[in-house]
Structure formats: C-alpha cells, structure tokens
Amino acid sequence: MQAREEAAKSFDPEAIAPLLLAWYDTNARRLPWRRLPGEERQDPYRVWLSEVMLQQTTVAAVGPYYSKFTEVWPTVGDLAAADDADVMAAWAGLGYYARARNLLACARAVAARGGNFPDTEAGLRELPGLGEYTAAAVAAIAFGRRAVVVDANVERVVARLFAIDEPLPAGKAAIRFAAGQVTPEERAGDFAQGMMDLGATICTARSPRCMLCPLREGCRGYAQGSPERLPVKAAKKAKPVRTGRVYWVERDGKVLLVRRPGRGMLGGMRALPDDGWSAKGDGADALAGDWRAGGIVRHGFTHFDLELQLMLSVQPQAVSLPQGEWWPVETIEAAGLPTVFAKAARLVVAGRTD
Structure with missing residues (x-):
C-alpha cells in the first residue's frame, strides 16, 4: 500500500x-x-x-x-x-x-x-x-x-x-x-x-x-x-414535508387547467388548480365547492417533499372556478403538465379503468 x-x-x-x-x-x-x-x-x-x-x-x-x-x-x-x-x-x-x-x-x-x-x-x-x-x-x-x-x-x-x-x-x-x-x-x-x-x-x-x-x-x-x-459529502438534512390540495374539475369530458404565474415554482406551466402550496408552506386557499377525495399524490422536490390531497368534482354545479382552459381528458398526457400534476391526472384516469 x-x-x-x-x-x-x-x-x-x-x-x-x-x-x-x-x-x-x-x-x-x-x-x-x-x-x-x-x-x-x-x-x-x-x-x-x-x-x-x-x-x-x-x-x-x-x-x-x-x-x-x-x-x-x-x-x-x-x-x-x-x-x-x-x-x-x-x-x-x-x-x-x-x-x-x-x-x-x-x-x-x-x-x-x-x-x-x-x-x-x-x-x-x-x-x-x-x-x-x-x-x-x-x-x-x-x-x-x-x-x-x-x-x-x-x-x-x-x-x-x-x-x-x-x-x-x-x-x-x-x-x-x-x-x-x-x-x-x-x-x-x-x-x-x-x-x-x-x-x-x-x-x-x-x-x-x-x-x-x-x-x-x-x-x-x-x-x-x-x-x-470520495468526494466526502456533508450529511443530508431531512427534507420538510409540505401538504396541500389539488383539484380535478371536469365538465363534459374536459378538465380545467390553469396557467401558473410566470415566476415561482413551476412558473408558466399548465397545471391543475391547487390551494397555493409552495416550498415554504402548506396550502391554504381552498377552492369552494362540493368535492370528494380522490387519493393522495406524492412528489419529491429538491428541498422538500409534497403530499397533495386530490379533490374531485365531475359536472360541478356550484364551484367557484378560476380562469383557465378546458382540456379533453382523453388527451391529458399531451397537456405538458409538470410531473406532480401529471401524477394527479394519472390517478384520476387509472381510477376509471381499474
């Protein structure tokens, strides 16, 4: 040696x-x-x-x-x-x-x-x-x-x-x-x-x-x-877990998509509506309406892990909706959603075919 x-x-x-x-x-x-x-x-x-x-x-x-x-x-x-x-x-x-x-x-x-x-x-x-x-x-x-x-x-x-x-x-x-x-x-x-x-x-x-x-x-x-x-890496810190809600609003075979603000996380991307979760805190801005739970969506970001409660509303009658576009559910994979929202979409679609 x-x-x-x-x-x-x-x-x-x-x-x-x-x-x-x-x-x-x-x-x-x-x-x-x-x-x-x-x-x-x-x-x-x-x-x-x-x-x-x-x-x-x-x-x-x-x-x-x-x-x-x-x-x-x-x-x-x-x-x-x-x-x-x-x-x-x-x-x-x-x-x-x-x-x-x-x-x-x-x-x-x-x-x-x-x-x-x-x-x-x-x-x-x-x-x-x-x-x-x-x-x-x-x-x-x-x-x-x-x-x-x-x-x-x-x-x-x-x-x-x-x-x-x-x-x-x-x-x-x-x-x-x-x-x-x-x-x-x-x-x-x-x-x-x-x-x-x-x-x-x-x-x-x-x-x-x-x-x-x-x-x-x-x-x-x-x-x-x-x-x-080698190289010697510093010990990893435990990542915080953030929570929030993501909303699936569907009408006549189309789902509501919104455009995220240009700055901030996933800026400028098409997405499902959510309650304002961020890297710094949990979601708080609940979307009013008659919802049912559709499962949990988990995703890891660089500095935090995220758990989103998927909320479903099909043919909603009394939902206060944000501005957005209605996208055909059958072509949702072509919408270019960020991974966390694509996971939510797949969860909804899989629930219909299981």
Missing part, C-alpha cells in the same frame, strides 16, 4: 490529459448531442441545449427531450421565436423549470445578436441563465477554448485523483483548482467529455471499476485503498 501511495504522489499531473484523451478516443460514449473525437465540432446551439437539459438530470432522461426540441426547434432562432407555452409544455417532466424559462431568455438574447453564441467563456457568462459550468462546457466543447469544466462526474474523478477529502460543498474550490491543473490547452472539449465519461462509466459513485481506469496509476484515492469514499 505504501509503495502504491508513493507512486501516486510522484505521478506527473501533466500525464493525466494524454492518458485520458487516448482512452476517450476509443471509449467515447455515443450521445445524440455529441460529435466523436476527430469529427467536426458540434453546433453551439446543440451543445448549449444539451448542457442545460443535463443539469440535475440523467443522460437517459434527456435523450427524448433533446430529440424533440431539436426536431421542433432545430436552430436557436427557431427556439427564440417559439411560444413560451409550447416550450414549457415540451419541457414538462424534466423538472427544474426555471431552466426552461432561462432557455427561452438565452435563445432570444442570442437571436438578438444575430443568432451567434459568444465564442469565449467570459462572453457566454453574459448570456441569461449561463452559469460557470455551462459557459465553460460550451466554450470548450463547441469552440475548443481551454476552460475548466466541472460537473458531478468530473468532480468525483478529480476528488479521487487528488484524494481531496474536504467535505462538499466547501471542497468544491479545491476540486476546481485541481481540475485546472490537469486541463490541457489543446482538446479541452474532448478532455472535459472524457472526464465526464470516465465518471459515468468507470469512476462511478459506487463500486468504481478501478482496474479498467486509465488514470489508476496516478490516482491517490486508489492508492489509499478506498476511492469510493
């Missing part, structure tokens, strides 16, 4: 990039939004779109959404000209809906400057909704700029390579600094994608496949014998 640790400590960090790039040239994952090593660089629009979609979301989940968006809106100009409601409906199910609002704002900002994305990290940071990670990823992958790209996969690889054991989130600064030490001047985009692929397929959160890793000899985490313990 000691010999392994000494070898890792003496390993030249500059050797990391050539080893990783050689591995990536052979093992790069084939993804809908990716150009493989040696191919022409990807369209910045598609790099940006995929990176926004991939935030807090898995590759498997993003694939169908990416395909739909690029089919309906093949250019950034097409997306900029799209109706907000159509984009929000197409995004439904991906979660973190502020990303969709930022997506539109950014597309319109790019369209306003002639449809061209800035080709530097600093320029990209000036666009709406582009944070440190996304700007670096687009600069490196789409434009070949040297940029330090650190997502969750890269974070894990680098923490293990350098045995950085400072708990997250405080340890992020040290991990980013270390990532900068191994990021090459040339092929920075391939290097970033190679690190992502290594983290996704070899240097996994659990049971890393160290014997297949091209960086094993220089990995201090491996040398210490327990790479899976």
